[in-house]
Amino acid sequence: MVEERGMIVKIEGRSCIAVTPAGDFVEVPLPKGGGIRIGQEISLAGRRKRIPYLRYLMAAASFLIIFLTSQLYIGRTPQAVAYLTMDINPSIELAISDEGKVVSCSGLNSDGEKILSQVTVKGCDLEQAVEIIVTQAIADKYLTTDDSNVILTTLTVNEDSNPVVDLEHVYNAIKTSMDSGGVVSEVVIEAVEPEMRQEAVESGISTGRLLLQKKTFEKSLPVSVSEIGTIRFDKIERENKVSIVNLIGEGSGDVREYNLEKGEGAGIVKKGLYAERRNNNIKIKTGPQRGQGSEKGKNNEDKQNKYDNENKPGSENNQYTRDNENNQNNNDNENRNRYDSKNSSRSNSSRYSGSR
Numbered sequence: 105m106v107e108e109r110g111m112i113v114k115i116e117g118r119s120c121i122a123v124t125p126a127g128d129f130v131e132v133p134l135p136k137g138g139g140i141r142i143g144q145e146i147s148l149a150g151r152r153k154r155i156p157y158l159r160y161l162m163a164a165a166s167f168l169i170i171f172l173t174s175q176l177y178i179g180r181t182p183q184a185v186a187y188l189t190m191d192i193n194p195s196i197e198l199a200i201s202d203e204g205k206v207v208s209c210s211g212l213n214s215d216g217e218k219i220l221s222q223v224t225v226k227g228c229d230l231e232q233a234v235e236i237i238v239t240q241a242i243a244d245k246y247l248t249t250d251d252s253n254v255i256l257t258t259l260t261v262n263e264d265s266n267p268v269v270d271l272e273h274v275y276n277a278i279k280t281s282m283d284s285g286g287v288v289s290e291v292v293i294e295a296v297e298p299e300m301r302q303e304a305v306e307s308g309i310s311t312g313r314l315l316l317q318k319k320t321f322e323k324s325l326p327v328s329v330s331e332i333g334t335i336r337f338d339k340i341e342r343e344n345k346v347s348i349v350n351l352i353g354e355g356s357g358d359v360r361e362y363n364l365e366k367g368e369g370a371g372i373v374k375k376g377l378y379a380e381r382r383n384n385n386i387k388i389k390t391g392p393q394r395g396q397g398s399e400k401g402k403n404n405e406d407k408q409n410k411y412d413n414e415n416k417p418g419s420e421n422n423q424y425t426r427d428n429e430n431n432q433n434n435n436d437n438e439n440r441n442r443y444d445s446k447n448s449s450r451s452n453s454s455r456y457s458g459s460r
Contacts, residue, residue, distance in 0.1 A: 231269070238281035258300075376388065
Protein backbone atom coordinates (compact mmCIF):
# COMPACT_ATOMS: atom_id res chain seq x y z
CA MET A 105 0.00 0.00 0.00
CA VAL A 106 1.35 3.40 -1.02
CA GLU A 107 1.88 5.76 1.89
CA GLU A 108 -0.05 9.02 1.54
CA ARG A 109 2.11 12.06 1.93
CA GLY A 110 1.63 15.82 1.83
CA MET A 111 3.54 19.09 1.80
CA ILE A 112 3.31 21.47 4.73
CA VAL A 113 1.89 24.87 3.77
CA LYS A 114 1.15 26.28 7.23
CA ILE A 115 2.15 25.62 10.84
CA GLU A 116 -0.32 26.40 13.64
CA GLY A 117 0.77 25.63 17.22
CA ARG A 118 1.06 21.87 17.63
CA SER A 119 -0.48 21.08 14.24
CA CYS A 120 0.17 21.88 10.63
CA ILE A 121 -1.76 22.06 7.38
CA ALA A 122 -0.54 20.03 4.45
CA VAL A 123 -1.72 19.77 0.85
CA THR A 124 -1.95 16.38 -0.85
CA PRO A 125 -1.11 15.63 -4.49
CA ALA A 126 -4.89 15.47 -5.10
CA GLY A 127 -5.28 19.07 -3.94
CA ASP A 128 -6.90 18.29 -0.58
CA PHE A 129 -5.90 20.29 2.49
CA VAL A 130 -5.58 18.32 5.73
CA GLU A 131 -4.67 19.22 9.29
CA VAL A 132 -2.30 16.86 11.14
CA PRO A 133 -0.32 16.95 14.40
CA LEU A 134 3.23 18.10 14.07
CA PRO A 135 5.60 15.14 13.59
CA LYS A 136 7.74 14.24 16.62
CA GLY A 137 11.36 15.22 16.61
CA GLY A 138 10.95 18.91 15.68
CA GLY A 139 12.70 20.60 12.80
CA ILE A 140 9.43 20.93 10.83
CA ARG A 141 9.33 23.67 8.22
CA ILE A 142 6.95 24.93 5.52
CA GLY A 143 7.48 23.12 2.26
CA GLN A 144 8.59 19.92 3.97
CA GLU A 145 6.96 16.68 2.84
CA ILE A 146 5.56 14.49 5.64
CA SER A 147 3.62 11.27 6.03
CA LEU A 148 -0.11 11.61 6.57
CA ALA A 149 -0.80 8.00 7.42
CA GLY A 150 -3.31 7.47 10.23
CA ARG A 151 -3.41 11.04 11.50
CA ARG A 152 -5.03 13.26 8.93
CA LYS A 153 -7.99 15.57 9.44
CA ARG A 154 -9.46 16.70 6.13
CA ILE A 155 -10.21 20.39 5.57
CA PRO A 156 -12.19 20.26 2.31
CA TYR A 157 -13.34 23.89 2.31
CA LEU A 158 -9.80 25.11 1.74
CA ARG A 159 -9.87 23.51 -1.66
CA TYR A 160 -12.83 25.68 -2.61
CA LEU A 161 -11.19 28.75 -1.12
CA MET A 162 -8.20 28.17 -3.36
CA ALA A 163 -10.50 27.81 -6.38
CA ALA A 164 -12.26 31.05 -5.43
CA ALA A 165 -8.91 32.80 -5.07
CA SER A 166 -7.87 31.59 -8.50
CA PHE A 167 -11.13 32.89 -10.01
CA LEU A 168 -10.60 36.27 -8.32
CA ILE A 169 -7.12 36.55 -9.82
CA ILE A 170 -8.49 35.76 -13.28
CA PHE A 171 -11.32 38.30 -12.84
CA LEU A 172 -9.01 41.10 -11.71
CA THR A 173 -6.64 40.37 -14.59
CA SER A 174 -9.50 40.56 -17.09
CA GLN A 175 -10.64 43.86 -15.59
CA LEU A 176 -7.18 45.29 -16.10
CA TYR A 177 -7.33 44.15 -19.72
CA ILE A 178 -10.76 45.68 -20.23
CA GLY A 179 -9.48 48.92 -18.73
CA ARG A 180 -6.89 49.12 -21.48
CA THR A 181 -9.48 48.49 -24.23
CA PRO A 182 -10.58 51.76 -25.92
CA GLN A 183 -14.08 52.76 -24.87
CA ALA A 184 -16.72 54.14 -27.22
CA VAL A 185 -17.44 57.86 -26.89
CA ALA A 186 -19.60 58.17 -30.02
CA TYR A 187 -21.79 56.09 -32.30
CA LEU A 188 -22.36 56.39 -36.05
CA THR A 189 -25.33 54.65 -37.63
CA MET A 190 -25.70 54.19 -41.38
CA ASP A 191 -29.00 53.25 -43.07
CA ILE A 192 -28.77 52.38 -46.75
CA ASN A 193 -31.05 49.49 -46.54
CA PRO A 194 -28.45 47.66 -44.53
CA SER A 195 -28.48 49.28 -41.08
CA ILE A 196 -25.11 49.37 -39.31
CA GLU A 197 -23.79 51.00 -36.15
CA LEU A 198 -20.15 51.80 -35.50
CA ALA A 199 -18.83 52.52 -32.00
CA ILE A 200 -16.01 55.08 -32.07
CA SER A 201 -13.20 55.79 -29.62
CA ASP A 202 -11.96 59.25 -28.66
CA GLU A 203 -9.19 58.71 -31.22
CA GLY A 204 -11.70 58.29 -34.03
CA LYS A 205 -11.17 54.53 -34.31
CA VAL A 206 -13.92 51.93 -34.70
CA VAL A 207 -13.87 49.82 -31.53
CA SER A 208 -16.90 47.68 -32.39
CA CYS A 209 -19.56 47.32 -35.06
CA SER A 210 -22.98 45.71 -35.27
CA GLY A 211 -25.54 44.97 -37.96
CA LEU A 212 -28.94 46.30 -36.93
CA ASN A 213 -30.76 44.16 -39.49
CA SER A 214 -30.00 41.10 -41.59
CA ASP A 215 -28.61 43.16 -44.48
CA GLY A 216 -26.33 45.02 -42.08
CA GLU A 217 -25.06 41.72 -40.68
CA LYS A 218 -24.40 40.51 -44.24
CA ILE A 219 -22.31 43.59 -45.04
CA LEU A 220 -20.23 43.24 -41.88
CA SER A 221 -19.64 39.54 -42.52
CA GLN A 222 -17.80 40.49 -45.72
CA VAL A 223 -15.63 43.34 -44.45
CA THR A 224 -13.38 44.22 -41.53
CA VAL A 225 -13.81 47.69 -40.04
CA LYS A 226 -12.88 47.23 -36.39
CA GLY A 227 -9.69 49.13 -35.67
CA CYS A 228 -10.07 51.33 -38.77
CA ASP A 229 -10.32 55.10 -38.76
CA LEU A 230 -13.99 56.10 -38.95
CA GLU A 231 -13.68 57.61 -42.43
CA GLN A 232 -11.96 54.48 -43.73
CA ALA A 233 -14.67 52.27 -42.20
CA VAL A 234 -17.39 54.36 -43.85
CA GLU A 235 -15.69 54.05 -47.24
CA ILE A 236 -15.41 50.27 -46.84
CA ILE A 237 -19.08 49.89 -45.91
CA VAL A 238 -20.39 52.08 -48.75
CA THR A 239 -18.13 50.32 -51.27
CA GLN A 240 -19.47 46.93 -50.14
CA ALA A 241 -23.05 48.21 -50.31
CA ILE A 242 -22.43 49.19 -53.94
CA ALA A 243 -20.91 45.78 -54.69
CA ASP A 244 -23.94 44.05 -53.16
CA LYS A 245 -26.34 46.25 -55.21
CA TYR A 246 -27.86 48.02 -52.21
CA LEU A 247 -26.77 51.22 -53.96
CA THR A 248 -27.41 51.22 -57.71
CA THR A 249 -26.90 53.52 -60.67
CA ASP A 250 -30.50 54.82 -60.65
CA ASP A 251 -31.71 57.92 -58.83
CA SER A 252 -33.43 56.20 -55.89
CA ASN A 253 -30.49 55.90 -53.48
CA VAL A 254 -30.64 57.38 -49.97
CA ILE A 255 -27.97 57.17 -47.26
CA LEU A 256 -29.19 58.27 -43.83
CA THR A 257 -26.46 58.67 -41.21
CA THR A 258 -26.57 59.81 -37.59
CA LEU A 259 -23.75 60.69 -35.20
CA THR A 260 -24.27 60.49 -31.44
CA VAL A 261 -21.59 61.81 -29.10
CA ASN A 262 -21.75 60.81 -25.43
CA GLU A 263 -22.35 63.46 -22.79
CA ASP A 264 -19.17 65.23 -21.64
CA SER A 265 -17.31 64.04 -24.75
CA ASN A 266 -16.05 66.20 -27.57
CA PRO A 267 -17.01 65.47 -31.18
CA VAL A 268 -14.53 62.94 -32.57
CA VAL A 269 -15.11 63.71 -36.23
CA ASP A 270 -16.51 66.46 -38.41
CA LEU A 271 -19.68 65.55 -40.32
CA GLU A 272 -18.02 66.80 -43.47
CA HIS A 273 -15.33 64.10 -43.13
CA VAL A 274 -18.04 61.45 -43.01
CA TYR A 275 -19.69 62.94 -46.09
CA ASN A 276 -16.39 63.02 -47.99
CA ALA A 277 -15.83 59.35 -47.17
CA ILE A 278 -19.30 58.47 -48.48
CA LYS A 279 -18.83 60.57 -51.61
CA THR A 280 -15.42 59.04 -52.35
CA SER A 281 -16.94 55.55 -52.46
CA MET A 282 -19.94 56.73 -54.49
CA ASP A 283 -17.74 58.43 -57.06
CA SER A 284 -15.60 55.31 -57.38
CA GLY A 285 -18.68 53.13 -57.79
CA GLY A 286 -20.41 55.44 -60.25
CA VAL A 287 -23.52 56.00 -58.12
CA VAL A 288 -25.31 59.07 -56.78
CA SER A 289 -27.40 59.31 -53.66
CA GLU A 290 -29.17 61.63 -51.31
CA VAL A 291 -27.07 61.86 -48.17
CA VAL A 292 -28.28 62.95 -44.76
CA ILE A 293 -25.86 63.17 -41.83
CA GLU A 294 -27.45 64.37 -38.61
CA ALA A 295 -25.94 64.92 -35.15
CA VAL A 296 -28.39 63.68 -32.52
CA GLU A 297 -28.46 63.57 -28.74
CA PRO A 298 -27.72 60.41 -26.72
CA GLU A 299 -31.35 60.30 -25.57
CA MET A 300 -32.51 59.63 -29.12
CA ARG A 301 -30.03 56.79 -29.57
CA GLN A 302 -31.18 55.26 -26.29
CA GLU A 303 -34.79 55.49 -27.45
CA ALA A 304 -33.83 53.80 -30.72
CA VAL A 305 -32.07 50.98 -28.87
CA GLU A 306 -35.17 50.42 -26.75
CA SER A 307 -37.36 50.47 -29.89
CA GLY A 308 -35.16 47.96 -31.72
CA ILE A 309 -34.42 50.21 -34.70
CA SER A 310 -31.52 52.37 -35.83
CA THR A 311 -31.16 55.95 -34.64
CA GLY A 312 -31.59 57.15 -38.22
CA ARG A 313 -34.90 55.36 -38.68
CA LEU A 314 -36.16 56.70 -35.35
CA LEU A 315 -35.24 60.21 -36.53
CA LEU A 316 -37.15 59.55 -39.75
CA GLN A 317 -40.14 58.28 -37.79
CA LYS A 318 -40.31 61.51 -35.81
CA LYS A 319 -40.04 63.63 -38.96
CA THR A 320 -42.77 61.71 -40.82
CA PHE A 321 -44.99 62.09 -37.76
CA GLU A 322 -44.40 65.85 -37.66
CA LYS A 323 -45.35 66.11 -41.34
CA SER A 324 -48.38 63.79 -40.89
CA LEU A 325 -47.08 61.39 -43.53
CA PRO A 326 -48.79 57.96 -43.63
CA VAL A 327 -45.83 55.91 -42.40
CA SER A 328 -46.74 53.62 -39.52
CA VAL A 329 -44.50 52.84 -36.58
CA SER A 330 -44.60 49.15 -37.45
CA GLU A 331 -43.12 49.67 -40.93
CA ILE A 332 -40.56 52.38 -40.18
CA GLY A 333 -37.92 49.77 -39.38
CA THR A 334 -38.09 48.10 -42.80
CA ILE A 335 -39.64 50.49 -45.32
CA ARG A 336 -37.40 51.58 -48.19
CA PHE A 337 -36.55 55.27 -48.22
CA ASP A 338 -37.30 55.66 -51.92
CA LYS A 339 -40.81 54.30 -51.27
CA ILE A 340 -41.43 57.07 -48.75
CA GLU A 341 -40.18 59.62 -51.27
CA ARG A 342 -42.18 58.19 -54.16
CA GLU A 343 -45.50 57.76 -52.36
CA ASN A 344 -45.37 61.09 -50.50
CA LYS A 345 -43.62 63.15 -53.20
CA VAL A 346 -40.97 64.33 -50.74
CA SER A 347 -37.21 63.93 -50.47
CA ILE A 348 -35.60 62.57 -47.31
CA VAL A 349 -33.16 65.49 -47.46
CA ASN A 350 -35.96 68.04 -47.24
CA LEU A 351 -38.02 65.98 -44.82
CA ILE A 352 -35.22 65.89 -42.23
CA GLY A 353 -33.37 69.08 -43.13
CA GLU A 354 -36.21 71.57 -43.37
CA GLY A 355 -37.23 73.36 -40.22
CA SER A 356 -34.47 71.76 -38.15
CA GLY A 357 -32.41 74.88 -37.47
CA ASP A 358 -30.18 77.36 -39.27
CA VAL A 359 -29.69 75.59 -42.63
CA ARG A 360 -27.73 77.22 -45.45
CA GLU A 361 -26.24 76.07 -48.74
CA TYR A 362 -22.50 75.74 -49.22
CA ASN A 363 -20.28 74.49 -52.01
CA LEU A 364 -17.80 72.24 -50.27
CA GLU A 365 -15.74 71.78 -53.43
CA LYS A 366 -15.01 75.51 -53.33
CA GLY A 367 -14.05 75.36 -49.69
CA GLU A 368 -17.23 77.02 -48.45
CA GLY A 369 -18.38 76.18 -44.93
CA ALA A 370 -14.88 75.42 -43.66
CA GLY A 371 -14.43 75.95 -39.93
CA ILE A 372 -18.10 76.04 -38.98
CA VAL A 373 -19.60 73.59 -36.50
CA LYS A 374 -21.86 71.31 -38.48
CA LYS A 375 -24.91 69.83 -36.76
CA GLY A 376 -26.47 68.43 -39.91
CA LEU A 377 -25.49 67.93 -43.54
CA TYR A 378 -27.97 67.34 -46.37
CA ALA A 379 -26.86 66.54 -49.92
CA GLU A 380 -29.29 66.19 -52.81
CA ARG A 381 -28.57 63.98 -55.80
CA ARG A 382 -26.53 65.62 -58.58
CA ASN A 383 -26.19 68.92 -56.73
CA ASN A 384 -22.78 70.31 -55.82
CA ASN A 385 -24.25 72.61 -53.18
CA ILE A 386 -24.71 71.04 -49.75
CA LYS A 387 -27.20 72.21 -47.15
CA ILE A 388 -25.55 72.48 -43.75
CA LYS A 389 -27.16 73.07 -40.38
CA THR A 390 -24.81 75.00 -38.13
CA GLY A 391 -24.72 75.36 -34.36
CA PRO A 392 -22.50 76.34 -31.43
CA GLN A 393 -19.95 74.02 -29.87
CA ARG A 394 -21.18 71.47 -27.36
CA GLY A 395 -21.31 72.94 -23.86
CA GLN A 396 -22.17 76.53 -24.84
CA GLY A 397 -25.26 77.95 -23.21
CA SER A 398 -27.22 78.50 -26.43
CA GLU A 399 -26.77 74.87 -27.37
CA LYS A 400 -28.47 73.74 -24.20
CA GLY A 401 -31.42 75.95 -24.94
CA LYS A 402 -31.60 74.68 -28.49
CA ASN A 403 -31.51 71.07 -27.36
CA ASN A 404 -34.36 71.65 -24.95
CA GLU A 405 -36.39 73.31 -27.67
CA ASP A 406 -35.76 70.48 -30.11
CA LYS A 407 -37.00 67.95 -27.58
CA GLN A 408 -40.34 69.70 -27.35
CA ASN A 409 -41.46 68.57 -30.77
CA LYS A 410 -44.89 67.52 -31.86
CA TYR A 411 -44.10 63.84 -31.56
CA ASP A 412 -43.32 64.11 -27.86
CA ASN A 413 -46.32 66.31 -27.20
CA GLU A 414 -48.71 63.91 -28.86
CA ASN A 415 -47.36 61.13 -26.63
CA LYS A 416 -47.75 63.24 -23.48
CA PRO A 417 -51.41 64.29 -23.48
CA GLY A 418 -51.11 65.90 -20.04
CA SER A 419 -48.10 68.02 -20.91
CA GLU A 420 -48.50 71.77 -20.77
CA ASN A 421 -46.74 71.89 -24.15
CA ASN A 422 -49.43 69.75 -25.75
CA GLN A 423 -51.23 71.63 -28.51
CA TYR A 424 -54.62 70.35 -27.39
CA THR A 425 -53.94 71.53 -23.84
CA ARG A 426 -52.77 74.93 -25.04
CA ASP A 427 -55.89 75.34 -27.21
CA ASN A 428 -58.13 74.52 -24.26
CA GLU A 429 -56.27 77.00 -22.08
CA ASN A 430 -56.54 79.66 -24.78
CA ASN A 431 -60.27 78.98 -25.18
CA GLN A 432 -60.75 79.16 -21.41
CA ASN A 433 -58.85 82.45 -21.27
CA ASN A 434 -60.97 83.81 -24.12
CA ASN A 435 -64.16 82.77 -22.36
CA ASP A 436 -62.97 84.37 -19.10
CA ASN A 437 -62.14 87.61 -20.91
CA GLU A 438 -65.50 87.59 -22.69
CA ASN A 439 -67.39 87.04 -19.41
CA ARG A 440 -65.35 89.76 -17.72
CA ASN A 441 -66.13 92.21 -20.54
CA ARG A 442 -69.84 91.44 -20.29
CA TYR A 443 -69.74 91.95 -16.53
CA ASP A 444 -67.88 95.26 -16.84
CA SER A 445 -70.31 96.45 -19.54
CA LYS A 446 -73.34 95.55 -17.46
CA ASN A 447 -71.96 97.30 -14.37
CA SER A 448 -71.11 100.34 -16.46
CA SER A 449 -74.67 100.52 -17.78
CA ARG A 450 -76.10 100.25 -14.28
CA SER A 451 -73.78 102.99 -13.04
CA ASN A 452 -74.80 105.34 -15.84
CA SER A 453 -78.46 104.64 -15.18
CA SER A 454 -78.05 105.45 -11.47
CA ARG A 455 -76.29 108.70 -12.19
CA TYR A 456 -79.00 109.64 -14.67
CA SER A 457 -81.78 108.91 -12.20
CA GLY A 458 -80.03 110.84 -9.45
CA SER A 459 -79.63 113.94 -11.56
CA ARG A 460 -83.22 113.82 -12.54
